[in-house]
Amino acid sequence: MNNKGFTFIEIIIVSAFIALLFSIAISKGDYSNYHLRIQSQQLCADIRNIRILKMTEGGLYNILLSNDHYKVLNGSKILKTVQLLSQHELLYGKNEIIFSYQGVPVHGGDTIRVRNKKNNRYMEITIVPASGRVLLKDEIYSP
Incomplete structure (x- = not known):
């Protein structure tokens, strides 16, 4: 017999193989914006948290910023250290964030950028000077 064409x-099998290759190609996507957003949200939440703790409990809560990490402190006791991903960095005006008992920043407001060094994209966190x-x-x- 002379059979022409393909069997079901x-x-x-060919369709499953193509679908497998397609799923592998999609999973190698760029997640840099996702990681940038997550790290910015985490820093923002930590800043808000020390502001609330200062207003409710008192204490000597502050955040020390560095280019590749930041530390949440209560006096000299380190409560939390957050290491940024290797492709991210912090850009800031003041390296210490302290709030008064009223929730106002002691050293005035600031804008902190969490920047991706590879593609120069960034997110901004602003601390309003008058209200905190x-x-x-x-x-x-x-850019």
């Missing part, structure tokens, strides 16, 4: 099984509000702008900026 052959078509299913901590704002994370829900936008990823490009």
Whole structure:
């Protein structure tokens, strides 16, 4: 017999193989914006947390910023150290964030950028000087 064409099984096997290759290609996507957003949200939450702790409990809560990490402190006791991903860095005006009992920043307001060094995209966290509000702008900026 002279058979022309493909069997149903052959078509299913080839389709499954193509789907497998496609799923591997998609999983290698770029997650840099996702990681940038997560680290910015974490820093913003920590700043808001020390502000609330200072207003409710008192204490000597503050955050020390460095280019590749930050520390949450109560006096000299380190409560938390957060290491940024290797491709991220912090850009800031003041390296210490302290709030008064009223929730106002002691050293005035500041804008902190969490920046991806590979593509220069960044997110901004703003500490308003008069009120102490901590704002994370829900936008990823490009140079």
